[in-house]
Amino acid sequence: MTTQGILYLVATPIGNLGDMTPRALEVLNDVDLIAAEDTRHSGKLLQHFGVRTPCQAYHEHNERQLCDTLVARLQAGASIALISDAGTPLVSDPGYHLVQAARAAGLQVVPVPGASALIAALSASGLPSDRFVFEGFLPAKAAARRQRLAALADDTRTLIFYESTHRIENSLADMRDVFGIHRRAVIARELTKRFETIHGDALGALLVWVQGDPDQRKGECVILVRGAGKPETGEADAEVQRLLRILMAELPLKQAAALAARISGQKKNAVYRLALALSTGE
CATH class of the missing domain: 3.40.1010.10 (Tetrapyrrole methylase, N-terminal domain)
Known part of the structure; x- marks a missing residue:
């Protein structure tokens, strides 16, 4: 046999x-x-x-x-x-x-x-590692990529992506727009190699850093994004309130709330409720 x-x-x-x-x-x-x-x-x-x-x-x-x-x-x-x-x-x-x-x-x-690049990156990222989700490569086309990111916007787990060097800027820009400029993220590039780089910052600042240094657009990249904050049942933080007051002075309430949520990375419903409360003086 x-x-x-x-x-x-x-x-x-x-x-x-x-x-x-x-x-x-x-x-x-x-x-x-x-x-x-x-x-x-x-x-x-x-x-x-x-x-x-x-x-x-x-x-x-x-x-x-x-x-x-x-x-x-x-x-x-x-x-x-x-x-x-x-x-x-x-x-x-x-x-x-x-x-x-x-x-x-x-x-x-x-x-x-x-x-394993994703595990190596996660272990050194400084982001929560008790719960995470690996998304692999995002779609190459912008519309599909944004749609996928939007589906992950409220996920509270650390998000892990692989990305190619020629799409790293576009993907970071989409993450900034979908998750908000203040959402914490980390780029782990060329892990275990001579030019290994692990750099974390808010998404808005991270994109500017990559755009300003061509070397950060070379090699193998892992992008890690902190999960969304736990759903709030009461007030948003002071920064969101400040944003809302500025935007509500120039825009209709609904539009101001949507823009504040986009900028801050907070949940849209929570920001809208806060905008309503601010508008009525509650």
């Missing part, structure tokens, strides 16, 4: 090769095949550590086609290690279809933990 193989999900370094674990190297040396997101990229990593296991390209464009073939090899007794270009497989990387199919076939799937 043929013993079925094991599918290993092997985390690889996100920048610093010193983060490769001994267990990861042991698995990569022992398996029959390595399924790699980019064989050219991973080839350099494997060569550095002297791993000579055969590699097969497995990426978003061919994962559905190769899935059945790899599952068949596992069923025939071959063990396979799945790796991405960097970090933990399946986290904004290919592999979901293979893992799903392997588990459906009753095959053993074994994680080999290691580096």
